[in-house]
Amino acid sequence: MSSSTAIANANKSGAPTRIGLIGCGFYAQNHLNAWDDLKHEGGVLVAVCDSDQGRAQAAGDARGVPWFSDAEKMLSALQPDLVDIVTQMNAHRSLVELVARHGIGLIVQKPLAPNWEDCLAMAAATARAKVFAAVHENFRYQPQMTRMKELIDTNTIGKATFARISFRIGFDVYASQPYLLTEPRGAILDVGIHLLDLARFFCGEVVHVLAETQRRNPRVAAEDTATILLRHESTAVTVVECTYESRRLPDTFPETLIEIEGDEGAIHLHAGNRLVITSRGAMTEETVELPSLDWADPRWRASQVAVLETNRHLLRSFRTSRPADTSIADNLNTYALVDASYLAAERGVAVVPKRWVEG
Numbered sequence: 001m002s003s004s005t006a007i008a009n010a011n012k013s014g015a016p017t018r019i020g021l022i023g024c025g026f027y028a029q030n031h032l033n034a035w036d037d038l039k040h041e042g043g044v045l046v047a048v049c050d051s052d053q054g055r056a057q058a059a060g061d062a063r064g065v066p067w068f069s070d071a072e073k074m075l076s077a078l079q080p081d082l083v084d085i086v087t088q089m090n091a092h093r094s095l096v097e098l099v100a101r102h103g104i105g106l107i108v109q110k111p112l113a114p115n116w117e118d119c120l121a122m123a124a125a126t127a128r129a130k131v132f133a134a135v136h137e138n139f140r141y142q143p144q145m146t147r148m149k150e151l152i153d154t155n156t157i158g159k160a161t162f163a164r165i166s167f168r169i170g171f172d173v174y175a176s177q178p179y180l181l182t183e184p185r186g187a188i189l190d191v192g193i194h195l196l197d198l199a200r201f202f203c204g205e206v207v208h209v210l211a212e213t214q215r216r217n218p219r220v221a222a223e224d225t226a227t228i229l230l231r232h233e234s235t236a237v238t239v240v241e242c243t244y245e246s247r248r249l250p251d252t253f254p255e256t257l258i259e260i261e262g263d264e265g266a267i268h269l270h271a272g273n274r275l276v277i278t279s280r281g282a283m284t285e286e287t288v289e290l291p292s293l294d295w296a297d298p299r300w301r302a303s304q305v306a307v308l309e310t311n312r313h314l315l316r317s318f319r320t321s322r323p324a325d326t327s328i329a330d331n332l333n334t335y336a337l338v339d340a341s342y343l344a345a346e347r348g349v350a351v352v353p354k355r356w357v358e359g
């Protein structure tokens with residue numbers, strides 16, 4: 001697998017990209033709304049599918065597209081160019097393998113899978129089929145993250161030496177995602193994975209990982225809190241922290257708060273997307289404005305904007321025959337940090353993460 005590998009099923013001759021969506025549950029509503037917003041950028045929803053017939057029909061009828069309760073039937077009947085898989089992770093492998101067998105490009109929600117073996121199987125299946133294969137890892141597409149990355153890449157703070165990436169909320173995530181109460185792996189796999197991806201995005205690959213987990217809410221089967229320490233290849237150190245059990249007010253859900261120090265400055269991302277930037281002794285402030293969405297739920301707006309920006313990036317990549325920045329191959333190195341964090345917490349030792357090298 002290589003980033004220069006031609007993607008066999010990329011878009012033909014500027015025609016609209018015909019998109020089929022699988023899984024019409026809670027979070028898919030954001031994907032559906034985002035695809036609506038992107039239809040003038042060349043992405044057209046042509047069908048939806050959910051094994052729950054009621055959900056499939058509701059989503060299909062709302063958008064005036066055919067609906068299916070069987071993914072194979074949707075693929076055979078409509079042969080979309082691109083399939084967006086928004087089911088829970090347990091269904092990802094079989095659906096990815098199915099879509100790849102049809103030679104169709106695909107996007108799959110995070111986490112890619114419940115375990116590394118399934119992640120590798122999906123990487124192999126999509127590489128064999130030479131199809132576009134992206135993970136919907138969306139935190140790095142939040143406009144404030146894009147702006148911070150731009151500041152780092154333009155040398156505003158010199159060489160990044162330290163980062164703290166913090167998601168500490170008390171918002172009841174279990175109300176809309178009750179399955180999070182019973183998953184055997186908790187906050188690290190659900191939200192820590194986004195933060196670990198941001199750590200790679202800002203500071204590069206990781207040489208070792210230390211971690212502590214806590215289970216503060218007795219209703220939850222696994223950890224709801226994690227504190228993870230990363231040493232990067234660049235020598236930078238990052239603290240990644242997440243909890244669903246913070247009692248701090250105001251609750252900053254769904255915002256990630258960040259500080260990054262470099263040898264010539266620092267960037268602090270505060271609540272409300274307020275950036276305080278110090279560069280070579282001078283301080284400036286700016287607020288990153290989020291686009292207004294007519295479908296936004298104010299409690300989830302930052303997350304919904306991220307879905308729109310992620311879909312936009314993935315659609316553009318597909319239409320220009322380029323691998324996504326968050327390809328399955330790239331995402332394996334984020335997933336490896338998840339596995340390393342669990343192992344480090346369990347054993348109380350520093351763990352060297354697995355590394356996926358393309359080629």
Ligand SMILES: NC(=O)c1ccc[n+]([C@@H]2O[C@H](COP(=O)([O-])OP(=O)(O)OC[C@H]3O[C@@H](n4cnc5c(N)ncnc54)[C@H](O)[C@@H]3O)[C@@H](O)[C@H]2O)c1
Pocket residue numbers: 022023024025026027028049050051052055069071086087088089091095109110111136138176177303
């Ligand atoms: N910020 C984020 O990026 C974010 C936030 C929330 C959820 N998510 C992710 O979104 C994904 C979906 O989560 P959700 O909360 O919407 O789950 P959900 O259970 O509400 O919806 C999943 C839907 O998929 C359907 N489904 C399952 N297997 C299927 C199959 N084989 N064929 C067709 N339909 C099938 C189910 O019937 C269900 O309607 C998860 O991977 C979750 O981690 C991401």
